[in-house]
Amino acid sequence: MTFQVRTSLLENVDGSAELQIGNTKVITSVTGPIEPKARQDLPNQASLEIVIRPAVDLASTREKLLEDKLRSLLQSIIVRYKYPRQLIQIVVQFLVSDTSSEGEIDYTSNELNAAINCCYFALIDAGVALSASFASLSISLNDGKATYNPSLVDLNKSDSHHVICFNIVKGKADKILLLESQGDIEEEELFTMISNAVSECEVIHQQQRKFIKEKVDNDYVWKQ
Amino acid sequence: MSGSLIIPGDSLPIDSRDSEIKTTIGPGIYKNPQTQSIIPTNAGVINVQQNKAKTTQLVYVESNSKRYIPQTNDFVIGIVTGVVGEAYKVLLQDFSTAVLLSMMAFPNATKKNRPNLKIGQAVYARVSQAIPEIETELECIDPTTGKEGGFGLLDESGYIFTVNLNFARELLFNPNSIFLEKLASRCKFEIAIGINGKVWIKCGEGIKLEKETSEEEGKTPRENTRDLKSTLAAARYLTKCQKISVESLDQVLDEAFKNV
Amino acid sequence: MSKNIEVSTNEKTYFLEALKSGIRLDSRAFDEIRQPEITLSKKEYGYVELDWGTTKLAVRVSAEIRKPYEDRPFEGLFMINCEISSMSWPHFDNQKNSNDEVLIARIIEKAIRRSNSLDLESLCIIAGEKVWCITVDLNFLNYDGNFIDAGCFGVMLALHHFKKPDISIVNGGEDIIVHDVNERQPVPLSVLHVPVCLTYSFYNPGNKESNLKGEDDDEIYLLDANLLEEQNREGSIVITLNKNRELIQLSKNGGIPINANVLLELSFKSMKIVDRLTEKIKEVIKKHEAERYEELNLRLLEVGADR
Helix, strand or coil, X not given: CCCEEEECCCCCCCEEEEEEECCEEEEEEEEEEECCCHHHCCCCCCEEEEEEECCCCCCCHHHHHXXXXXXXXXXXXXXXXXXXXXXXXXXXXXXXXXXXXXXXXXXXHHHHHHHHHHHHHHHHHHCCCECCEEEEEEEXXXXXXXXXXXXXXXXXXXXXXXXXXXXXXXXXXXEEEEEEEEECCCHHHHHHHHHHHHHHHHHHXXXXXXXXXXXXXXXXXXXX | CCCCEECCCCCCCCCCCCCCCEEEXXXXXXXCCCCCCEEECCCEEEEEEECCCCCEEEEEEEXXXXXXXXXXXXXXXXXXXXXXXXXXXXXCCCCCCCEEEECCCCCCCCCCCCCCCCXXXXXXXXXXXXXXXXXXXXXXXXXXXXXXCCCEEECCCCEEEXXXXXXXXXXXXXXXXXXXXXXXXXXXXXXXXXXXXXXXXXXXXXXXXCCCCCCCCCCCHHHHHHHHHHHHHHHHHHHHHCCCCXXXXXXXXXXXXXXX | CCCCCCCCHHXXXXXXXXXXXXXXXXCXXXXXXXXXXXXXXXXXXXXXXXXXXXXXXXXXXXXXXXXXXXCCCCCCEEEEEEECCCCCCCCCCCCCCCHHHHHXXXXXXXXXXXXXXXXXXXHEEECCCEEEEEEEEEEEEECCCXXXXXXXXXXXXXXXXXXECCEEEEHHHCEEEECCCCCCCCEECCECCCCEEEXXXXXXXXXCCCCCCXXXXXXXXXXXXXXXXXXXXXXEEEEEECCCCCEEEEECCCCCCCCHHHHHHHHHHHHHHHHHHHHHHHHHHXXXXXXXXXXXXXXXXXXXXXX
């Protein structure tokens, strides 16, 4: 359930965060608002350049799909109208990731979950305007029983696995920003899972708050 | 309450719908044009300042970042990166969009009498217009007196380095800041601070520019480099100050100046 | 986007004036490298995080079994993936590979792959049919100059750290069993020699015209330039040597001309550093192995007779 995170580790970018959750370790950098290329220039909002690089080998369509999902989430939560004709560059690099052996399914839910949570800290570190906070959770369901942040073994045994991300307003989970599901699931089961996920995400958010408090204190360590 | 942590999604500790009080919003707060609600968009310390009569209030979030976004009336240090038409293209930060400094925006500038800035030179300027959708403009002229007022070319005898934006604000706006005071106990210096995070500093005479001296009679090479070393030490000290607490200040100062 | 950088004349002047007086801005000696800080993964073999001053990178080695090339049935496969993203420096484009990136990737490849530092024949399982394919992924996280030296060191470190699963051939060569790392101890790779790259950058602050060799021979050479030093340099040379005093590769692409005997001089001076870095790799790996040994309590599995 718990994750470890560090921010402000890269010097050449405006914000960065490294997150370790379960067996997944990811580092994200955010730079912006900066000058866009001509084809990226949008007249009244910021454009987002999102790049995801896998832990092993070069990026392929698998990463493009993750980029799409991340983009749909970030596009709605970043206050893009604040930075017209500017570019915000986000690079997500997986350092350690659970790889399944040959013949087994390639699960992306843990990676997507880690990428979303890491992006949150990187965006906060960079000072990019967000309309609300957000927290994501990776769930696997096995016989109706939910496991949060499942390991590869859990995923292999599961009937279905999901990634759910809520936006957090006034400390409470408000709306679903993203819900990715794979596998067999009944409607009842789905709704129960979502309601349970609400409180879990709020717990994650409390951890986020705690970390951000430390970070802000650290940013002003020199203040008398 | 003022002084506590606020993160995006939290509610502001003010009543924005109260029509009796006029609210001004600052950095880190955004007013949604559709819903007209005001929300915090950055994580930091919330600051609310009300006047005695409680008729006006100011709300903003104090937070640290590295990317400078131009605001009107900011004092900045920019590097000249080119010429476009009758204006200089100036970079306030690597990778940011370039801003314009008109050749006429200098005291006593006329069509015949243009400033002579070269690529790579640094200027101290004031942001005269910063509308997000269009190009930001700078001026090197004091708006009240029409004279130079400290703006203009920052000569090459000084060193330029970068600091975080919150530290730049501290150095520029806090009259009780001890960092510069402590530095003054070690060396004489001239400093220009840009709110875009760039700092120009010169200890003593800084670097002797080649045009001025070829062979300094009577001055040993050691003296020639002493100002250079001091300037670099001062820059090192200020950069380090951002990461330490006030107690270790003296120690950091000593360490930075140990080779001088 | 990549054009929006400008080094101020102020920084440049201070840098060059300091050089003339024998000072480097970060207080290093002219022939001193930054000390690498190494983190080897405890959970898996072949993952290394390296801090070379403020330059940061992560290297991962992985292995899988594949069919060898038809014209080389006895050799395994070895690939180095080295793409630079804009995370390390927004100047690097995510889509296109600039000249700098291509150069860095090519030099690392020449130094490591083409010099046969990894014994490819030892990767052969069944000739003509199954061989190990070793893939090295080099991910640059932060750029403060000198990806080449740091990258090369990181890759060699990761290759020493990596262990491939043990295999058994059964049924007269029909099937291969790949043993899980928990079943049988994995096997280290066979590294034949350790190439170490050293990059020297040159400056000619005395002579006003760049790209011209001065008459007084007072060019300045800096080893392991950081970002600011790289941006202001007038030429560079990458020398790759190993502990056996063998020259692996040499790269000088344009820039100001240098004396040929300076080349030999630099090679000789570099030997000490090459020795030190090679030692460091061996030392770090040995220490890590010893720790792992203790943790996994492998002493209990040791055979009694110690030949």
